[in-house]
Amino acid sequence: MLAAADLTFTRPERHLAYRFSFTAVPGEITAVSGSSGSGKSTLLDLVAGFLVPHSGALDLDGRDLLPLPPEARPVSILFQSDSLFEHLSAAANLALGLPAATPRADRDTRIAAALAEVGLPQVAAQRAGTLSGGEQQRVALARTLLRNRPVLLLDEPFSALDDVTRRDVRDLVYRLTRARNWITLLVSHHQDDIAALATRRYVLADGELGLVE
Numbered sequence: 532m533l534a535a536a537d538l539t540f541t542r543p544e545r546h547l548a549y550r551f552s553f554t555a556v557p558g559e560i561t562a563v564s565g566s567s568g569s570g571k572s573t574l575l576d577l578v579a580g581f582l583v584p585h586s587g588a589l590d591l592d593g594r595d596l597l598p599l600p601p602e603a604r605p606v607s608i609l610f611q612s613d614s615l616f617e618h619l620s621a622a623a624n625l626a627l628g629l630p631a632a633t634p635r636a637d638r639d640t641r642i643a644a645a646l647a648e649v650g651l652p653q654v655a656a657q658r659a660g661t662l663s664g665g666e667q668q669r670v671a672l673a674r675t676l677l678r679n680r681p682v683l684l685l686d687e688p689f690s691a692l693d694d695v696t697r698r699d700v701r702d703l704v705y706r707l708t709r710a711r712n713w714i715t716l717l718v719s720h721h722q723d724d725i726a727a728l729a730t731r732r733y734v735l736a737d738g739e740l741g742l743v744e
């Protein structure tokens with residue numbers, strides 16, 4: 532279980548104060564909604580380690596995450612778009628999800644398997660910048676498969692996609708979360724995404740997360 536308890540953060544220059552408490556469990560998608568500017572991305576940045584809280588606790592199965600720098604946190608992140616290096620091939624982008632010491636043959640096998648798992652076995656050599664938006668999000672998801680960290684943070688990951696692609700990518704996130712037993716935290720404005728995916732739901736308002744029963 533991922534648990535935050537009274538995780539506080541302030542931006543004094545903006546008179547903003549946050550106090551986040553939540554729990555999220557493996558194999559399920561926990562949604563966070565809230566108006567624009569309410570602090571959703573701030574919350575994900577605190578979990579990912581890009582921001583440092585002033586007080587409070589953040590742990591995964593009892594292990595304190597706060598001392599860990601971002602690269603050592605057991606976390607993958609997927610943003611709305613721009614998750615890939617456009618000038619690199621899909622395969623080269625995926626290779627970045629693997630430890631540098633991975634032997635080449637092993638690396639190529641794992642990259643091929645990850646692309647097949649997201650339904651894109653044909654794009655390995657294609658430059659990421661030439662992939663469609665939906666394909667880019669699938670490749671980014673394939674990279675999280677290779678990283679295989681227990682926590683997946685999603686910040687409006689479907690927003691740039693048309694309705695059909697959106698449903699496909701959404702289904703993929705749902706399937707992977709269950710199959711890999713990930714703890715997935717989904718930030719979304721879209722109530723239909725939340726209804727389709729989330730088993731647990733928070734609303735962020737006035738700097739705090741409220742559990743929707």
Ligand SMILES: Nc1ncnc2c1ncn2[C@@H]1O[C@H](COP(=O)(O)OP(=O)(O)OP(=O)(O)O)[C@@H](O)[C@H]1O
Pocket residue numbers: 542545547565566567568569570571572573574
């Ligand atoms: N580096 C910064 N310096 C000052 N204020 C910031 C900084 N980053 C974010 N903020 C402010 O913090 C508030 C929360 O921002 P945040 O990005 O977390 O909102 P959000 O809920 O993700 O919004 P959206 O739905 O539009 O993405 C906003 O008012 C924003 O302007």
Ligand SMILES: [Mg+2]
Pocket residue numbers: 571572573686
């Ligand atoms: Mg945001």
